[in-house]
Amino acid sequence: MGMSHVVDRRLNGKNKSAVNRNRFLRRYRKHIKQAVSEAVHNRSITDMEQGEQVSIPSEDIHEPVFHHGAGGNREMVHPGNKEFVTGDRLPKPDGGSGGGSGEGQASDQGEGMDEFVFQITQEEFLDFLFDDLELPFLVRKKLKSADSYQYVHAGFTTDGTPAKLNVVRSLRKAYARRISLAGKRKRRIRELEQQIAALEAQPDSDDPAFSRERQIEGLQEELDELRRQVKRIPWIDEIDLRYRQHRREPKPSTSAVMFCLMDVSGSMTQVHKDIAKRFFILLYLFLQKNYKHIEVVFIRHHTAAKEVDEEEFFYSRETGGTIVSSALKLMHRIIEERYPSDDWNIYAAQASDGDNWNDDSPICRRLLEEKILPMVQYYSYVEITPHEHQALWEEYETVQANFPDRFAMQQLSDASEIYPVFRKLFEPKTA
Amino acid sequence: MTKPISSGSDWSFELIEEYDREIARIAADFGLDTYPNQIEVISAEQMMDAYSSVGMPVGYHHWSFGKQFMATQKGYRRGQMGLAYEIVINSNPCIAYLMEENTMMMQALVIAHASYGHNSFFKNNYLFRSWTDASSIIDYLMFARNYVAECEERYGVEEVEAILDSCHALMNQGVDRYKRPAPISAEEERRRQKEREEYRQEQVNDLWRTIPDMGGDDDPESQKRRFPAEPQENLLYFIEKNAPLLETWQRELVRIVRKIAQYFYPQRQTQVMNEGWASFWHYTIVHRMYDEGLVDDGFMLEFLQNHTAVIYQPPFDSPYYSGLNPYTLGFNIYMDLKRMCENPTEEDQAWFPDIAGSDWQQTLDFAMRNFKDESFILQYLSPRVIRDLKLFAIADEEGDDAYEIKAIHDDRGYRRVREKLARQYNLSYKDPNIQVWNVNTRGDRSLLLRHTRVDGIPMADDDTQEVLKHVHRLWGFDVVLESVDNGEVKERYRMPPEGGSHNNAA
Numbered sequence: 017m018g019m020s021h022v023v024d025r026r027l028n029g030k031n032k033s034a035v036n037r038n039r040f041l042r043r044y045r046k047h048i049k050q051a052v053s054e055a056v057h058n059r060s061i062t063d064m065e066q067g068e069q070v071s072i073p074s075e076d077i078h079e080p081v082f083h084h085g086a087g088g089n090r091e092m093v094h095p096g097n098k099e100f101v102t103g104d105r106l107p108k109p110d111g112g113s114g115g116g117s118g119e120g121q122a123s124d125q126g127e128g129m130d131e132f133v134f135q136i137t138q139e140e141f142l143d144f145l146f147d148d149l150e151l152p153f154l155v156r157k158k159l160k161s162a163d164s165y166q167y168v169h170a171g172f173t174t175d176g177t178p179a180k181l182n183v184v185r186s187l188r189k190a191y192a193r194r195i196s197l198a199g200k201r202k203r204r205i206r207e208l209e210q211q212i213a214a215l216e217a218q219p220d221s222d223d224p225a226f227s228r229e230r231q232i233e234g235l236q237e238e239l240d241e242l243r244r245q246v247k248r249i250p251w252i253d254e255i256d257l258r259y260r261q262h263r264r265e266p267k268p269s270t271s272a273v274m275f276c277l278m279d280v281s282g283s284m285t286q287v288h289k290d291i292a293k294r295f296f297i298l299l300y301l302f303l304q305k306n307y308k309h310i311e312v313v314f315i316r317h318h319t320a321a322k323e324v325d326e327e328e329f330f331y332s333r334e335t336g337g338t339i340v341s342s343a344l345k346l347m348h349r350i351i352e353e354r355y356p357s358d359d360w361n362i363y364a365a366q367a368s369d370g371d372n373w374n375d376d377s378p379i380c381r382r383l384l385e386e387k388i389l390p391m392v393q394y395y396s397y398v399e400i401t402p403h404e405h406q407a408l409w410e411e412y413e414t415v416q417a418n419f420p421d422r423f424a425m426q427q428l429s430d431a432s433e434i435y436p437v438f439r440k441l442f443e444p445k446t447a
Numbered sequence: 448m449t450k451p452i453s454s455g456s457d458w459s460f461e462l463i464e465e466y467d468r469e470i471a472r473i474a475a476d477f478g479l480d481t482y483p484n485q486i487e488v489i490s491a492e493q494m495m496d497a498y499s500s501v502g503m504p505v506g507y508h509h510w511s512f513g514k515q516f517m518a519t520q521k522g523y524r525r526g527q528m529g530l531a532y533e534i535v536i537n538s539n540p541c542i543a544y545l546m547e548e549n550t551m552m553m554q555a556l557v558i559a560h561a562s563y564g565h566n567s568f569f570k571n572n573y574l575f576r577s578w579t580d581a582s583s584i585i586d587y588l589m590f591a592r593n594y595v596a597e598c599e600e601r602y603g604v605e606e607v608e609a610i611l612d613s614c615h616a617l618m619n620q621g622v623d624r625y626k627r628p629a630p631i632s633a634e635e636e637r638r639r640q641k642e643r644e645e646y647r648q649e650q651v652n653d654l655w656r657t658i659p660d661m662g663g664d665d666d667p668e669s670q671k672r673r674f675p676a677e678p679q680e681n682l683l684y685f686i687e688k689n690a691p692l693l694e695t696w697q698r699e700l701v702r703i704v705r706k707i708a709q710y711f712y713p714q715r716q717t718q719v720m721n722e723g724w725a726s727f728w729h730y731t732i733v734h735r736m737y738d739e740g741l742v743d744d745g746f747m748l749e750f751l752q753n754h755t756a757v758i759y760q761p762p763f764d765s766p767y768y769s770g771l772n773p774y775t776l777g778f779n780i781y782m783d784l785k786r787m788c789e790n791p792t793e794e795d796q797a798w799f800p801d802i803a804g805s806d807w808q809q810t811l812d813f814a815m816r817n818f819k820d821e822s823f824i825l826q827y828l829s830p831r832v833i834r835d836l837k838l839f840a841i842a843d844e845e846g847d848d849a850y851e852i853k854a855i856h857d858d859r860g861y862r863r864v865r866e867k868l869a870r871q872y873n874l875s876y877k878d879p880n881i882q883v884w885n886v887n888t889r890g891d892r893s894l895l896l897r898h899t900r901v902d903g904i905p906m907a908d909d910d911t912q913e914v915l916k917h918v919h920r921l922w923g924f925d926v927v928l929e930s931v932d933n934g935e936v937k938e939r940y941r942m943p944p945e946g947g948s949h950n951n952a953a
Binding site for chain 1: 508867904
């Protein structure tokens with residue numbers, strides 16, 4: 017016959033839905049921005065290059081059509097009759113009048129059926145984040161570019177394509193789940209079996225209340241129920257699945273250390289800290305594009321400085337005054353002890369609301385000019401305040417005049433104003 | 448005995464062509480009349496694209512297709528969803544998709560199912576023959592896509608999206624159920640589009656010329672004059688022609704959605720017949736191939752496993768139950784028709800005297816051509832199939848505190864089960880019956896829609912109110928929907944809601 021025409025279309029028209037997907041993302045950008053913002057709050061600053069799960073209330077994306085509601089008289093045909101005969105009457109469940117078939121079980125991922133849940137990609141995540149930061153186009157491109165990257169194995173994740181399923185991991189998870197769900201019951205089953213066997217071996221009691229048969233019957237009932245429960249545990253479940261994850265890593269083989277300095281005195285609110293976090297994230301993303309290995313040191317200070325982990329850095333609260341130089345001194349000490357500047361490219365990002373003890377600000381300037389700046393690649397400072405500047409800002413202005421290439425500062429009240437402080441950093445190198 | 452065409456699961460283009468050649472030969476041998484086939488091999492990603500554009504090989508852009516795509520993608524990634532049989536386009540040539548991940552057996556199954564089963568149904572069923580034009584649909588969709596893109600450029604994506612949203616909400620009320628429309632043709636559309644633009648605006652102006660007419664409201668003569676003279680079932684058509692405030696390009700968008708709704712309408716009416724037909728033929732053709740030695744035991748085993756999954760019908764009390772599986776119902780009816788032809792029983796002689804013992808190919812061919820789901824079931828659902836599926840009818844009456852079993856698979860019940868099941872597939876029973884009832888042409892220009900209740904079944908409140916917002920957007924003035932039972936208004940929905948009245952005219 018030969019009427020058919022077989023065509024290989026695999027190479028053209030990939031991603032035809034991209035436009036429609038973008039339309040969707042655009043329409044629901046408020047929801048997505050919210051999710052991205054929450055993710056920024058919850059994630060480590062070193063963990064931004066990942067997609068994010070976004071959920072939108074189903075009613076918000078519902079497309080209504082005219083349809084019938086509950087009520088009226090219906091007669092429907094269904095398959096699979098077992099024992100009904102004509103004329104049988106089955107009481108309606110309380111309150112329900114419609115003939116719903118009870119579909120829609122909640123999924124085991126904890127997402128309710130009334131949420132539309134989807135994944136945005138790494139790239140989309142960064143785009144939303146960069147929107148927030150109002151990054152210029154070229155800078156976005158640079159931060160997202162994959163030119164000098166390689167994909168490396170980066171652990172496992174619970175979401176992925178079937179091609180990336182890791183069977184061994186998934187089965188191991190399933191095994192662990194089965195053990196944890198069945199272990200206790202199985203132990204009890206063994207006990208019961210032993211008890212029954214023991215009873216069977218004993219002579220029967222004369223007292224009918226303690227008759228062997230009666231006792232065995234009770235135990236047997238429990239045993240059957242337990243066996244049924246164990247049988248119901250699925251052999252593999254969706255929550256067991258593990259997928260391989262890959263992450264892009266840059267090829268350059270040098271190392272960098274990034275110092276995050278933040279004032280945590282009482283006047284820094286959580287809003288200030290969330291803005292500061294974006295500031296640190298942006299620097300980190302930049303470093304990630306340029307260095308293979310990056311370490312991050314978190315130093316918080318009020319009147320005294322302390323090296324802390326990220327969690328404590330962003331989320332624990334302190335009160336009291338402010339001595340900025342304490343942090344600079346600690347940073348200097350850490351560099352000398354752990355990060356010799358011959359081996360490490362050193363970057364620093366400092367965030368504060370500008371408060372400092374007046375006598376301390378000149379000390380900060382001297383520390384920066386004499387000890388720290390000679391060792392670092394770039395030092396950025398943001399002052400998160402809508403108020404008048406104080407002594408620290410003025411001293412830092414002098415520093416900036418003396419070190420225009422490696423010291424940058426910016427006052428801001430919003431995340432969108434962060435970028436200029438890094439402008440020099442992102443400028444194309446002329447070498 | 449011939450040698451099997453291949454063994455193992457790997458496919459190649461050569462093998463696909465060879466299987467297709469054999470399947471085409473067998474199909475022709477069985478008398479299947481088909482459009483030429485275009486079989487496209489695509490990736491899983493592309494299959495998801497195809498899924499989400501609701502079967503349109505070229506679609507205009509819209510966020511809702513993006514939503515579909517994301518839902519599909521998620522289902523697929525989680526492995527909840529196979530992507531195999533479904534997509535075949537009612538076009539000439541008939542386009543069907545094969546996914547590259549599939550085994551050779553699956554490719555052959557899809558070819559038999561889609562490229563010969565569905566294909567012959569599209570070409571010969573009377574609804575498709577009279578309501579769709581397979582040779583021009585792709586062209587028309589191209590025209591629609593370009594037109595929408597042009598509008599987006601000119602009037603902005605959001606403006607266009609808003610109109611499309613509103614039209615989509617009325618898609619089910621955008622078809623002529625009884626009148627046969629002219630099949631769409633892209634060339635004709637393009638040629639006439641200019642003409643229409645001018646004519647259309649004139650026509651609309653004509654209708655509204657008399658307004659405002661001071662005091663006209665109270666004139667009993669004009670009160671009596673109704674517009675439209677007869678109630679109209681096609682809301683989108685009515686809006687396209689008569690909405691007072693729509694721009695010409697907006698009317699064209701309404702028309703596009705309406706035309707596409709009309710194109711898909713036969714598919715909604717023939718789900719059971721169409722899927723049943725395609726399943727019957729993949730089953731029959733592959734068995735013939737096995738008999739001829741063209742496929743081996745391994746192929747057959749895999750095939751049967753897949754086939755069984757496709758036509759599996761969970762019972763009503765299963766957690767997987769979500770209504771009757773159209774594949775199962777249709778497949779069972781066709782298989783039983785064939786059985787009645789070849790091995791009639793006494794029961795068949797009594798119930799189907801014309802069919803029992805007749806030529807099965809002719810009988811099935813006739814059944815495929817001349818019916819839609821509703822009439823097909825009414826005509827052909829046999830006691831045997833009712834017994835096999837253990838069908839029963841259950842009544843849920845308002846005010847009764849219990850459901851009642853009205854009929855089961857026994858002598859007393861067959862006819863009732865058949866009648867009730869047929870009715871279940873009647874779209875004018877399934878979709879609420881809503882008509883354009885009247886327009887206040889001399890007063891506030893409000894649009895009155897009427898829902899006629901069947902069996903006292905009301906509208907769903909929330910969505911009705913939501914859809915009315917869309918009608919209001921298109922109409923531009925107040926919209927009222929009355930839900931009427933036996934001539935008595937039971938419920939009245941308004942947009943804007945009672946109290947506030949405004950229009951977009953300002």
